Amino acid sequence: MEMHRKKRIEILLEAPAQKRLTDLLDRLDVTGYTVSPVLGGKGHHGAWSREGLPSAAGAMVSVAIVVAEERIDEVLEPVFEL
Known part of the structure; x- marks a missing residue:
């Protein structure tokens, strides 16, 4: 069995900002992420x-990212700027 060292990063953010984050992850060529609703x-x-809540405006989502260990800074720096 071949194994690869990966890191999981979990980001909680307001639902309306989710598309901006996933678009950024796509531009950064992050190939593994999952978006899940956060209930509370x-x-x-x-x-x-x-x-x-009457709309998604106050809702939160969790974006779990799986990335190679050596790419953590490359991915997190633009995410923090976002």
Whole structure:
């Protein structure tokens, strides 16, 4: 079995910004990512839930990226600028 060292990066962001991120990942030739809805959680500002939100404006998504270890900085620098 051949194995390759990869890293998983998970980014939580507001749903309306998801397309900008995935478009950037495509331009960076990131070939492995998954977008999932986030139902709720708790952070610095306390607990939150998407329950009862009238639109996607306040919704959150999680983008899990799988990238070769040596490409981490190459991918994360433009992501942070975004």
